[in-house]
Structures are given as structure tokens and as C-alpha cells.
Amino acid sequence: MNVTKEYSSNLSDEQWRLIEKLLPTPKKFGRKPIDRRAVINAILYWNRTGCQWRYLPFDFPNWSTVYGVFRRWRMDGTWQRIHDRLRESVRKSEGKKPTPTVAIIDSQSVKTAEGGEQRSYDAGKKITGRKRHIAVDTLGLLLVVVVHAADFQDYEGAHFVLHRIKDKYGRLKVVFADSAYGKCGIPDWVQTACRLLLQTVLRPVHAKGFVVLPKRWIVERTFAWMNRHRRLSKDYERLTETSETVIYIAMIDLMSRRLAKRKMAF
CATH class of the missing domain: 3.30.420.10 (Ribonuclease H-like superfamily/Ribonuclease H)
Known part of the structure; x- marks a missing residue:
């Protein structure tokens, strides 16, 4: 399901372009591909507002689908890889190595x-x-x-x-x-x-x-x-690994916004 309502936590088009290229390659076979942008918007909403997974608004994908992606990307290191690549980009934009x-x-x-x-x-x-x-x-x-x-x-x-x-x-x-x-x-x-x-x-x-x-x-x-x-x-998390991932996602939100604003300025 596509997100029909705009939340302030949603990715802008420029943020999505930055993050999309860092995501794992979708599988060619199996279930119908999910709308990854909508899923990430739901995770950013959850992170920003602090709500429980089951209380995600209905215009996001089903909460169990969103949680499943969050958990899978936590376990395979995707969130940390996205974070680290964005940090390198921010440093380069500031003239640093x-x-x-x-x-x-x-x-x-x-x-x-x-x-x-x-x-x-x-x-x-x-x-x-x-x-x-x-x-x-x-x-x-x-x-x-x-x-x-x-x-x-x-x-x-x-x-x-x-x-x-x-x-x-x-x-x-x-x-x-x-x-x-x-x-x-x-x-x-x-x-x-x-x-x-x-x-x-x-x-x-x-x-x-x-x-x-x-x-x-x-x-x-x-x-x-x-x-x-x-x-x-x-x-709020039961596992410390999940607690660490929540922090990485918060910083992904911050850095992607910073990079998007910088690109729009130029």
C-alpha cells in the first residue's frame, strides 16, 4: 500500500534518491515486491513519534511487514551500512576525508x-x-x-x-x-x-x-x-541490538535530511 498522507517524518524525493541506491537488491522471485519507500517512511514515523508497531497509521504498509523489514535489515547489517555510507557523504560535503x-x-x-x-x-x-x-x-x-x-x-x-x-x-x-x-x-x-x-x-x-x-x-x-x-x-527495546539500530536510524534521518538540503541548495 502506498502512503497517501504526508507526514513530516516522510522521506523527501532527494532523501529517497540518496537512500534507495544503498538498499539491498530486491529478490527477482517470490512475493510481490513491497513499496520500500513506504516501509522506510513507516519506520521513520515509528522512530520519530515513538509509537508501537501495531499503532502505525493504516495508510502505511501493514505493521508486521514494516517490522519484518526493520528486523531483517537489522540482522543483516543493512541499517549500519546505510548509516556509514551517509556519514562518509556528509564528511565529504564538509570538505573532510x-x-x-x-x-x-x-x-x-x-x-x-x-x-x-x-x-x-x-x-x-x-x-x-x-x-x-x-x-x-x-x-x-x-x-x-x-x-x-x-x-x-x-x-x-x-x-x-x-x-x-x-x-x-x-x-x-x-x-x-x-x-x-x-x-x-x-x-x-x-x-x-x-x-x-x-x-x-x-x-x-x-x-x-x-x-x-x-x-x-x-x-x-x-x-x-x-x-x-x-x-x-x-x-523501549527488549534487545540491545535493536536499541543500537534505533539510534542508527535516527542518525540516518538526520544525515539524509542534511545532504538533501545541501543538494537542493546547489
């Missing part, structure tokens, strides 16, 4: 719905839920996301993020982080195991209240971008 030399790492504790794996209590933030651990480049674009239990300290969660990042970005040299990542020998481990320099950004000694810290504000802005999507207002 496709892969970064600098990253910034941080975490965000969020409440979870009842049930699901890796759900625990963060005594520091007084939150029962999970942590979203991300690394971004100097533009604030997502490089890696790992969702894990909230009771892991930041210096413990850094192992998960840096293990994923060390082999994926060969040009990466420096990772900026706050002082919490300077504990328990993490900087030495990063240097020997990952061959990266972990540079902690310290808060001024006599500073009171909110202070903008060099590099750190970039990753905080990325969390703010993510939180514009109501599906990320808390962690």
Missing part, C-alpha cells in the same frame, strides 16, 4: 521499559535502565554505538566501544573523553591494545554550574540530536 582521525566518546544513561536484556541500576544517575555508549567524529556524526547495562562504569563500557572502533577506522589517532575514562589504567590499555591516544578533558577546578568543555560539547550535541526522536526518550 571519509574517515576521521579524532573521536569523542561519552555515555548516556536512560530508563528502560519493563523487561528486556541488560537492564540494571546506575547508582550515579539513579536510573534503572541501560547506557548508550557512543563515539562521534568532530562533526558530531556517529561512529560507533554500544548499548549495555547501566551499572557498567564509563571506563568499563569504554572497552566495548573501543574494541569496535579500533579496527573499523584505520586513520583514527586520538579519542577525547571526560575524566571518568582516565581511571583503572584505561589510557594505557587504549594505547597498547588499540594503538590510540585517549585524551581526557578535565573540568576547570573552580568552575561552578554548567561549563562548555573543549570537544566534549560535540558528543553532548549528538545526544541532543538523538533525543529529538521520541523512540529514544527511553529505551
Whole structure:
């Protein structure tokens, strides 16, 4: 079924042209092909509004079809591949090379719905839920996301993020982080195991209240971008892999809009 109503979350024609060429090749045999643009519009609507799959408007394809595509592309890595290609395109449009030399790492504790794996209590933030651990480049674009239990300290969660990042970005040299990542020998481990320099950004000694810290504000802005999507207002997912995919889709939405506006401007 084609989407007959225009929602603000729908892909523009220019966004669709950017994403369509990154999708898996449709199968030539089997069931009648689905309208992929309508399916992606439904997934973006779900991500932006935070509704349940069963509550998708009826002018989208059937919710079970939409969920099936979402799940299949999560399992085969399609969402992450689309995300990574769009990030490279955004970097090139900003006059940068496709892969970064600098990253910034941080975490965000969020409440979870009842049930699901890796759900625990963060005594520091007084939150029962999970942590979203991300690394971004100097533009604030997502490089890696790992969702894990909230009771892991930041210096413990850094192992998960840096293990994923060390082999994926060969040009990466420096990772900026706050002082919490300077504990328990993490900087030495990063240097020997990952061959990266972990540079902690310290808060001024006599500073009171909110202070903008060099590099750190970039990753905080990325969390703010993510939180514009109501599906990320808390962690509703049963699987951490699904939680990570929701974040990738939010960034796909952001980057495709940015690229589409830039192309329309020229």
C-alpha cells in the first residue's frame, strides 16, 4: 500500500534518491515486491513519534511487514551500512576525508521499559535502565554505538566501544573523553591494545554550574540530536541490538535530511 498522507517524518524525493541506491537488491522471485519507500517512511514515523508497531497509521504498509523489514535489515547489517555510507557523504560535503582521525566518546544513561536484556541500576544517575555508549567524529556524526547495562562504569563500557572502533577506522589517532575514562589504567590499555591516544578533558577546578568543555560539547550535541526522536526518550527495546539500530536510524534521518538540503541548495 502506498502512503497517501504526508507526514513530516516522510522521506523527501532527494532523501529517497540518496537512500534507495544503498538498499539491498530486491529478490527477482517470490512475493510481490513491497513499496520500500513506504516501509522506510513507516519506520521513520515509528522512530520519530515513538509509537508501537501495531499503532502505525493504516495508510502505511501493514505493521508486521514494516517490522519484518526493520528486523531483517537489522540482522543483516543493512541499517549500519546505510548509516556509514551517509556519514562518509556528509564528511565529504564538509570538505573532510571519509574517515576521521579524532573521536569523542561519552555515555548516556536512560530508563528502560519493563523487561528486556541488560537492564540494571546506575547508582550515579539513579536510573534503572541501560547506557548508550557512543563515539562521534568532530562533526558530531556517529561512529560507533554500544548499548549495555547501566551499572557498567564509563571506563568499563569504554572497552566495548573501543574494541569496535579500533579496527573499523584505520586513520583514527586520538579519542577525547571526560575524566571518568582516565581511571583503572584505561589510557594505557587504549594505547597498547588499540594503538590510540585517549585524551581526557578535565573540568576547570573552580568552575561552578554548567561549563562548555573543549570537544566534549560535540558528543553532548549528538545526544541532543538523538533525543529529538521520541523512540529514544527511553529505551523501549527488549534487545540491545535493536536499541543500537534505533539510534542508527535516527542518525540516518538526520544525515539524509542534511545532504538533501545541501543538494537542493546547489
